[in-house]
Amino acid sequence: MxxxxxxxxxxxxxxxxxxxxxxxxxxxxxxxxxxxxxxxxxxxxxxxxxxxxxxxxxxxxxxxxxxxxxxxxxxxxxxxxxxxxxxxxxxxxxxxxxxxxxxxxxxxxxxxxxxxxxxxxxxxxxxxxxxxxxxxxxxxxxxxxxxxxxxxxxxxxxxxxxxxxxxSDPGAEKESEAENFFWTSIAEPVTDLLLASIHVGGKLWGQYQGLRNDPGTLLDYASVAGAIAAEVGKLAMMPNDSTTRFKGKPGTVKRVAWSEPIPLPQVKAVGRVLGCSVNDMLLSAVAGALRGYLVGKGDAVDGVEIRALVPVNLRAADSEESLGNRFGLVALELPVGIENPLARLYATRERMEALKGSYQASVTYSILSLAGMAPGFLQQQVLDLLASKATAVMTNVPGPQQARYMAGVKLKQQMFWVPQSGSIGIGVSILSYDGQVQFGLITDKNMVDDPEAIAERFALEFEKLLWLVLMEPWARLADPAAVEKALLE
The missing domain is CATH 3.30.559.10 (Chloramphenicol acetyltransferase-like domain)
Known part of the structure; x- marks a missing residue:
């Protein structure tokens, strides 16, 4: 059957x-x-x-x-x-x-x-x-x-x-907890609210089914629309981020590129000296790479803020093996307008700290759940609104930290990208595996026809921080302006 x-x-x-x-x-x-x-x-x-x-x-x-x-x-x-x-x-x-x-x-x-x-x-x-x-x-x-x-x-x-x-394997799970990878570092504070979001979604689904079974009932699509409007209100007030070439009308042709891996132990070591997490280091490198690309194209970068939607895992501990979608989104503003790599790193760290305890992830999960019950045209309006607030979608996931084999052959590199929607034109993938960190991009040809020019900058941005740690007195590194002044003398 x-x-x-x-x-x-x-x-x-x-x-x-x-x-x-x-x-x-x-x-x-x-x-x-x-x-x-x-x-x-x-x-x-x-x-x-x-x-x-x-x-x-x-x-x-x-x-x-x-x-x-x-x-x-x-x-x-x-x-x-x-x-x-x-x-x-x-x-x-x-x-x-x-x-x-x-x-x-x-x-x-x-x-x-x-x-x-x-x-x-x-x-x-x-x-x-x-x-x-x-x-x-x-x-x-x-x-x-x-x-x-x-x-x-x-x-x-x-x-x-x-x-x-x-x-991931047990080693990867331990690694992700120890290093506060993005998808776990801000999920814990929203567990209770997530359950409430699921409850709200389930209640509205019951109301929707009641409408289908009893057309005479007063419950109709308006109840779903009203619930979505209440959830979206806060996000709707969020201003759009800076206008750049990374955002526009998408086409059907995509571009893909990825960098050579960066040794994860180096990222950890530099992060310890600078008082920053692995996440802070990697996200700052993304901001620097996007900045460098814009500068190379002759675009203005002063004061530019690029907002990335980042998926956050909202799975309960007992649902690790279930499929389906159990994630919310948080909006992270990348300080692309900051030229000094140390200042950019510390600004990224500050913004990451501000997101901890945020309810954005469960709110967006609830919005997506409710949108799936709504008429198609209303769902599209909601999703277009979310997309209009961001320029990129960025995934940051820890993979196994030991070599794995598939069908007897060693896995050397892996990357994956989630889709973009609306006017978002760039997707960034950060994935750690076997002691290395891999960056990758997927872009829309209409907006970025040469993503390799961004991918090759990731390692360069990290190397700037590495050289500062190797060459400058560590006590001075807490003051980006002092480091910049010393380098200019």
């Missing part, structure tokens, strides 16, 4: 959010040291992902009765795991172009909305390009799904690995 399950309201919001210029799919790339055996890779996915997560065998259907997960009676794994060829010379540039091409193509709605593209590179290695629709799960959950396909040694049995939690 075919299984049928109602899609949660927040997941319905993501399902209905697809637009030709903004496809609601999470896209990632995993680069391996060596060739992946296609048949073994397929068996690994079948035994570990499809058996453990039935959602990947289901189609998302929408009709007059709502949105539903329905078993795909004609499921064929070969329609979801494909082999593709890169054009010569099959290097990093060609792989980046291939990932961008995949980011611009919609997933087939008549099948479960996920796909793995296995490609071979000229250096004898392999890469897997991942596409999964946001309605299935958020990026935090999907990192766990991908981790469940890996092992801590190359000769692990194919059926193994199912004991790995859906987040």
């Amino acid at each position: 075919t299984s049928r399950e109602r899609i949660a309201s927040v997941d319905t919001a993501w399902l209905r959010m697809d637009r030709p210029a903004n496809l609601m799919q999470i896209i990632g790339v995993m680069i391996f040291e060596g060739r992946l055996d296609p048949e073994r890779f397929k068996r690994t996915v079948s035994k570990r992902m499809l058996l453990r997560y039935p959602r990947f065998r289901q189609i998302a259907e929408q009709n007059s009765d709502g949105a539903w997960w329905v078993d795909d009676e004609n499921f064929d794994i070969d329609a979801h795991i494909r082999q593709s060829l890169l054009p010569s010379p099959c290097g990093k540039l060609e792989l980046e172009k291939f990932v961008a091409k995949m980011a611009s193509e919609p997933l087939n709605p008549s099948r479960p909305r996920w796909e793995y593209q296995l490609v071979e590179t000229a250096d004898g290695n392999s890469a897997v390009v991942v596409r999964i629709h946001h309605a299935i799960a958020d990026g935090i959950a999907l990192v766990g799904v991908l981790n469940s396909l890996t092992d801590d040694k190359p000769d692990a049995p194919e059926q193994g690995g199912l004991e790995l939690p859906s987040g």
Whole structure:
């Protein structure tokens, strides 16, 4: 018998959010040291992902009765795991172009909305390009799904690995707690409010169902609209951030680039000297890279503030292995207008501290949940409002801190990006793995046609702080103006 399950309201919001210029799919790339055996890779996915997560065998259907997960009676794994060829010379540039091409193509709605593209590179290695629709799960959950396909040694049995939690391995979880990675560092204070948000959403869903079952009732769409208006009011008063080339009318063509990894121990060491967290260091590097790009284009940067929407994990401890979307968004203003790298770092630290204890994450979760119950036109208005307040979407997630192996081949690098919406033209990915930090970007061609010019600046921005720690007396580093004056003498 075919299984049928109602899609949660927040997941319905993501399902209905697809637009030709903004496809609601999470896209990632995993680069391996060596060739992946296609048949073994397929068996690994079948035994570990499809058996453990039935959602990947289901189609998302929408009709007059709502949105539903329905078993795909004609499921064929070969329609979801494909082999593709890169054009010569099959290097990093060609792989980046291939990932961008995949980011611009919609997933087939008549099948479960996920796909793995296995490609071979000229250096004898392999890469897997991942596409999964946001309605299935958020990026935090999907990192766990991908981790469940890996092992801590190359000769692990194919059926193994199912004991790995859906987040990261134990080492990564400990690492994230110790270093206060962004997605966990501000989630704790909002747990109670999140439960209240879920309660509100559930209550409104019951009212909506009452309307459908009893058209004569006084409860109608207005009750949903009123609840959304109350939640959105505070965010609506938030001023727009600075106008830059990173924001505008999106097109259907995307661009992708990623940097070479930075050693995580170096980031930690410099952060300890400067009294800043790993997060502070990485986010400051992002602000510096965006600033450097704008300066290189001849754009004005004085006083520029770029607001990034950052997903924050709101999963309860006992729901680590569940799919779906359980995250809120917080708005972080990157001090792009500050030239002094130390001053920019300390400003970033101050803004991060201000976000701790913020209720933004659970408020936006509630908004997304309520929007999924509302008529499509109202949902779009709400989402356009949120998007108008920001320039970028930025994910910052800790991955495993030991090397992992998939189908017997070592995973060398991994990146993933969540989709943008509205006029947002840039997505930033920060992911730590195996003692390194990886930066990546996805951009809209209409706004940023050369994201590699930003990606290559990430390491340079960190190196500025590294050299200051190596060359300047540590006591002076607390005063950015004093350091700047000393360097000019």
